[in-house]
Amino acid sequence: MSDPDMLHPELRGPENNDSITRHGRRLDHAEATSKPLRSRPEPQPRGARIHGNRPIDQAEAAARFIAAPEHEKMHDERLWDLRQKRDREMHGIPEWEDLRSLASAIKEHTLVHLDDYLEQFEANARSNGVHVHWARDAAEHNRVVHGILKDHGAKSLIRSKSMLTEECGFRPYMASVGIEVIETDLGERIQQLDHEDPSHVVVPAVHKLRTDVAEVFAKTIGTDPNNSDVHYLAESQREATRPLILKADAGMTGCNFAVAETGGVVVCTNEGNADLSANVPKLHIASIGIEKVIPRLEHVAVFVRLLSRSALGSPITQYTSHFRGPREGGEMHFVLVDNGRSERLGLDEFWTSLKCIRCGACMNTCPVYRRSGGLSYGATYSGPIGLIIDPTFNARKYSNLPFSSTLNGSCSNVCPVKINIHEQIYAWRRELVKRHETPFVKKVAMKAAGELLSRPAAYRAAIAAADIALAHLPRFVLYNGLNAWGKGRENPHPPKQTFHSWHHANRGDKG
Amino acid sequence: MRIGLFIPCYIDAFFPEVGIATLELLERFGHEVEYPRDQTCCGQPMANSGFNADCAATESLFVRNFSGFDYVVAPSGSCVHHVRDNFDAIEQTPEVKEVRARTYEIVEFLHDIEKADAFPWAKFPHRVGLHNSCGTLRQLKHAAPSELREPFFSKPMDLLSKVEGIEFVKPARPDECCGFGGTFSVFEEAVSAKMGYDKVSDHAHAGAEYIVSADTSCLMHQQGCAERIGVPIKFIHIAQVLNGASA
Numbered sequence: 001m002s003d004p005d006m007l008h009p010e011l012r013g014p015e016n017n018d019s020i021t022r023h024g025r026r027l028d029h030a031e032a033t034s035k036p037l038r039s040r041p042e043p044q045p046r047g048a049r050i051h052g053n054r055p056i057d058q059a060e061a062a063a064r065f066i067a068a069p070e071h072e073k074m075h076d077e078r079l080w081d082l083r084q085k086r087d088r089e090m091h092g093i094p095e096w097e098d099l100r101s102l103a104s105a106i107k108e109h110t111l112v113h114l115d116d117y118l119e120q121f122e123a124n125a126r127s128n129g130v131h132v133h134w135a136r137d138a139a140e141h142n143r144v145v146h147g148i149l150k151d152h153g154a155k156s157l158i159r160s161k162s163m164l165t166e167e168c169g170f171r172p173y174m175a176s177v178g179i180e181v182i183e184t185d186l187g188e189r190i191q192q193l194d195h196e197d198p199s200h201v202v203v204p205a206v207h208k209l210r211t212d213v214a215e216v217f218a219k220t221i222g223t224d225p226n227n228s229d230v231h232y233l234a235e236s237q238r239e240a241t242r243p244l245i246l247k248a249d250a251g252m253t254g255c256n257f258a259v260a261e262t263g264g265v266v267v268c269t270n271e272g273n274a275d276l277s278a279n280v281p282k283l284h285i286a287s288i289g290i291e292k293v294i295p296r297l298e299h300v301a302v303f304v305r306l307l308s309r310s311a312l313g314s315p316i317t318q319y320t321s322h323f324r325g326p327r328e329g330g331e332m333h334f335v336l337v338d339n340g341r342s343e344r345l346g347l348d349e350f351w352t353s354l355k356c357i358r359c360g361a362c363m364n365t366c367p368v369y370r371r372s373g374g375l376s377y378g379a380t381y382s383g384p385i386g387l388i389i390d391p392t393f394n395a396r397k398y399s400n401l402p403f404s405s406t407l408n409g410s411c412s413n414v415c416p417v418k419i420n421i422h423e424q425i426y427a428w429r430r431e432l433v434k435r436h437e438t439p440f441v442k443k444v445a446m447k448a449a450g451e452l453l454s455r456p457a458a459y460r461a462a463i464a465a466a467d468i469a470l471a472h473l474p475r476f477v478l479y480n481g482l483n484a485w486g487k488g489r490e491n492p493h494p495p496k497q498t499f500h501s502w503h504h505a506n507r508g509d510k511g
Numbered sequence: 512m513r514i515g516l517f518i519p520c521y522i523d524a525f526f527p528e529v530g531i532a533t534l535e536l537l538e539r540f541g542h543e544v545e546y547p548r549d550q551t552c553c554g555q556p557m558a559n560s561g562f563n564a565d566c567a568a569t570e571s572l573f574v575r576n577f578s579g580f581d582y583v584v585a586p587s588g589s590c591v592h593h594v595r596d597n598f599d600a601i602e603q604t605p606e607v608k609e610v611r612a613r614t615y616e617i618v619e620f621l622h623d624i625e626k627a628d629a630f631p632w633a634k635f636p637h638r639v640g641l642h643n644s645c646g647t648l649r650q651l652k653h654a655a656p657s658e659l660r661e662p663f664f665s666k667p668m669d670l671l672s673k674v675e676g677i678e679f680v681k682p683a684r685p686d687e688c689c690g691f692g693g694t695f696s697v698f699e700e701a702v703s704a705k706m707g708y709d710k711v712s713d714h715a716h717a718g719a720e721y722i723v724s725a726d727t728s729c730l731m732h733q734q735g736c737a738e739r740i741g742v743p744i745k746f747i748h749i750a751q752v753l754n755g756a757s758a
Contacts, residue, residue: 063701072705080684087657096660365658367688371702404699406692406706407559408645413658426597429561438561446562453520453557454568456549463524484697488704489735492525499523499530503546507534 041211041228042070047196047375053397055437058404061376062368065207075207076370083364085313086414093305103306104418106299107355111345117260117293118336124263128325131333138168141337145170145252145285146177148333152283154179154249160267160274161185162254163201163358164289164337167380167393182244184273189237193220199374199382202311202360207373251277253323255288256357257303258334261296264324265334268307268317275321282330286323290341291354303357306416311359344392349427353388355417362411362421368404377401384411388424391432399437402428463498514544515580517573517614519590519727520552526727532754533586533617539632539754540625547576554600555593559693567600574601574610582624583614586750588647588726589693591616596650616651617750618725622666629673633755636676640719641667642710642733644726645688653725657686667725667749674752680717687713691732707736711744721745723752 045068048061066072090096110117122132131148135141141164149157157174159165159181171192174181183189187204191197194216198204205213210228217233218225221240227233253274257266265286267274278284294300308317326332345351363369363383374382379390379398387405390398402425411421432438452459485491497505514537518530537544553573554566573594577583585591594614601607621627643665647653654665671677690696690706697703711733714722722744724730730746737744747756 059699059701062699066701066705076709090660093660367690367706368699368702371705403560403695404702406645406688406690406695406703408688408692409649410645410656410658410686410688413649413656426559429559430563431561433561433563442560443562446557446560446565450554450557450562450565450567450569453552453554453566454572456551456572459520459551463520484700485735487700488739489707489732490738491735492521492731494525495527497527499518499527500548502527502531503534504548507546 041209041215042068044068044208044212044215045071045373047199047373048378050378053394055399056378056397056401058372058376058378058400061378062372062404065373065376066371071207071209071373072371074209075373078206079364079370082311082313083361083414086310086361086364087313089309089313089315093309099302099306100416100418103302103357103416104355106294106302107357107417108352110294111291111351111354114290114293114345117295118290120260121258121263121293122336124261125334126263128263129332130263130325131331133333133335135335135337135339137339138337141165141168141287141335141339142170142173144335145287146174146179148283148285149179149250152250152331154283156180156182156244156248157250157252158182158184158245158248158277158280159252160254160269160277161188161198161204162252162287163198163380164254164287164339165252166198167339168287168337170287182241182248184241184245184276185269185271186234186237189241190216193217197375197380200360200363201358201381201385207375245276245280248281250283250285251279251281252285252287253277255286255292255334256307257300258288258293259295259297259300260293262324264297264322265292266300266304267321267323268304268319269321270312270318272319275319278321278323279327283333284323284326284330285333285335287335287337290336290338291356303416307357307359310361310414310416311364340392344389347392349431350388350392350424352419353385353392353421353424355419356385356389357417359416361414361416365410365414366405367408367410368406372404377404384421384425385419388419388421388428391428395432395435395437399432402432460500463500512542512581514542515577515583516544516546517550517553517577517583517585517590518546519585519587521731522587522727525731526748529586529727529748529750532748532751532756533584536617536621536750536754537584540621540627545580550576553590553593554598555590556693558593558597558600563600565600570598570601570607573598574607577610577614578606580613582620583610584617584620585614586617586725586727586748588616588618588644588651588653589728591619592646592650616647616653616725618647618653618667618670619651621670621753627670627673630670630753630755633674633753634676634757635671635674635752636678637720638678638680638718639671639752640680640682640714640717640722641665641671641685642689642714642722642724642726642729643667643686644691644724644729645686647725648686654686667723670753671723671749677752680714680719682713682717682719684709684713689729689733690736691726691729693728696732703732704736704739707732708740708742711737711740711742715742715744719744721747723747723749725749 190205199207214228217223255265369383409422554569557566689710690703
């Protein structure tokens with residue numbers, strides 16, 4: 001690099017973030033070392049625009065995320081850091097790949113015998129004194145939970161993170177029936193206060209800078225809007241939320257593993273908030289997706305070894321809590337929820353997506369997700385796993401999502417239960433075309449391409465025309481708003497002749 | 512050995528030098544190489560977009576062109592991946608299966624079939640960042656991907672190491688996707704371009720003068736990105752380096 005002035009800002013080293021370099025030297029005077037004066041922090045880019053049942057435009061939301069470089073850079077680097085920590089943990093376990101195969105086999109076995117294990121789980125839970133409910137869909141789940149709360153006259157509910165209840169639109173439902181929900185997971189609480197969905201299954205507010213959090217807390221719990229110190233923010237939230245936790249009428253958790261042979265559930269958290277939700281109030285409700293069941297307690301060990309290593313690159317979550325029955329004077333309810341899972345189980349190409357243990361490793365490794373933010377997907381599940389689950393909920397609304405991937409396959413490689421995620425993304429593309437859920441222009445373009453590429457003579461003529469066009473069109477024609485290639489990239493430089501014509505001239509006898 | 516040379520459409524149109532290098536390289540090893548003149552494409556662009564039925568005619572044409580060769584060799588990992596792993600819009604007759612199984616990417620061919628152990632004609636005294644495309648890395652398994660716990664191996668590096676003067680640099684994210692992704696590059700252009708900027712910047716930071724890859728499509732995208740943001744780095748296909756390109 002002989003002339004640093006020529007370098008694009010992308011190329012300046014991370015060590016030089018606060019300095020201006022000229023001719024390769026770091027300047028020491030004030031101009032070079034002070035931070036730029038800015039009136040206000042970069043505003044948080046918001047997620048996908050939702051228009052009823054119309055297909056989510058993930059690319060549009062992703063472009064806005066990229067247009068907020070501080071957010072995009074932080075998000076990409078933070079999640080890549082998790083991926084690297086995951087890799088380090090993986091290298092510490094010689095039997096890692098065997099462990100993945102075992103976890104996958106346990107899940108596949110359970111899914112194949114799901115009815116048996118669910119009945120076993122239910123029977124054992126009941127004999128432990130737990131009330132067991134079944135919910136066909138989101139609406140039934142919400143009604144069941146509301147019913148339990150009504151029976152107990154509960155007006156407030158503390159909750160630890162659960163993607164299932166996000167699926168069910170639980171918070172808005174509870175608001176509509178006048179029950180206050182208080183999230184106990186810090187990230188989830190931030191998202192609740194900001195009226196946003198979680199953007200990631202494990203780190204729900206990872207798309208936010210601390211300045212964004214300061215802004216949310218200033219508006220909602222009265223912190224100093226100019227103070228974005230992490231400890232100050234966390235402590236303020238704690239002070240504001242703890243009293244609500246202590247006087248809550250009921251508690252709710254999700255479930256990481258439901259053990260058929262014991263009838264107990266296992267919940268993994270890093271903040272101990274599931275224990276607060278389950279143990280502070282007398283009433284504990286656990287919402288459980290039916291695919292969470294595993295046969296035996298010893299199988300928990302296999303998944304626990306994989307879960308946090310894959311998710312955050314830590315050997316284990318701070319808390320791995322087992323709940324098996326109500327404590328004295330208390331009540332415990334399990335709500336087993338289908339919400340589309342049985343139907344998914346019947347899909348030949350997609351049923352293994354039910355193996356997912358919601359670790360988020362596929363999101364952390366996904367180069368598209370890291371640069372788009374989870375809210376750009378406009379769905380409960382974002383990132384690679386979202387691309388293959390979301391269309392099962394609504395094939396029209398989420399019809400674009402399987403195209404938000406380069407099919408690079410890194411997701412499948414990090415998946416601790418070996419879901420062939422990228423192959424399912426590819427299969428969903430086919431499926432959506434079959435179901436006529438792809439845009440008309442794309443359909444026309446692909447049909448035309450298919451016809452052209454199967455007719456050598458027509459193809460040769462088109463190639464010649466394209467060459468001439470690229471060579472002679474002025475730059476502004478190629479780089480206008482309609483040319484998606486040229487918007488962010490230069491075009492390839494057309495050569496003097498194609499390989500085809502070179503070959504004809506030089507090896508004419510061998511074709 | 513009778514080899515059918517498959518030159519994918521974009522290489523034919525934009526990077527003839529890659530096709531020439533592949534042809535010459537195979538000839539250096541004494542093979543009889545034919546270039547069926549009616550070839551166009553493998554069908555991948557339509558298939559990757561979900562329009563599998565629209566590639567049936569293109570796939571049939573491919574089989575007509577390449578049936579009967581001992582090997583079909585192409586300088587493009589993603590096209591070979593399509594032919595070998597996804598090429599199912601047409602009936603899988605024994606002829607179709609045969610063509611699919613005999614289709615090789617040039618690095619694989621030289622490493623696994625030819626077992627090439629020297630490229631005495633080649634010198635490349637440059638600092639090189641190797642870009643394993645996702646198709647070659649995770650589908651054709653050219654090398655050990657960073658996500659899996661398995662012993663290190665790298666077929667392209669094995670081959671390039673035999674070229675005099677070459678020096679490898681270590682990018683921070685060696686096997687992160689560069690963002691090309693076929694039609695992804697236009698349907699999701701903002702993310703695609705950003706991934707490309709990050710990729711070329713990573714290699715430049717590591718000190719690479721050249722990015723070398725077995726996938727010209729990735730290089731085409733990366734070159735467009737590098738030129739746009741002014742990253743001074745050059746791009747060259749692995750076949751050109753192995754064939755003795757001087758730079």
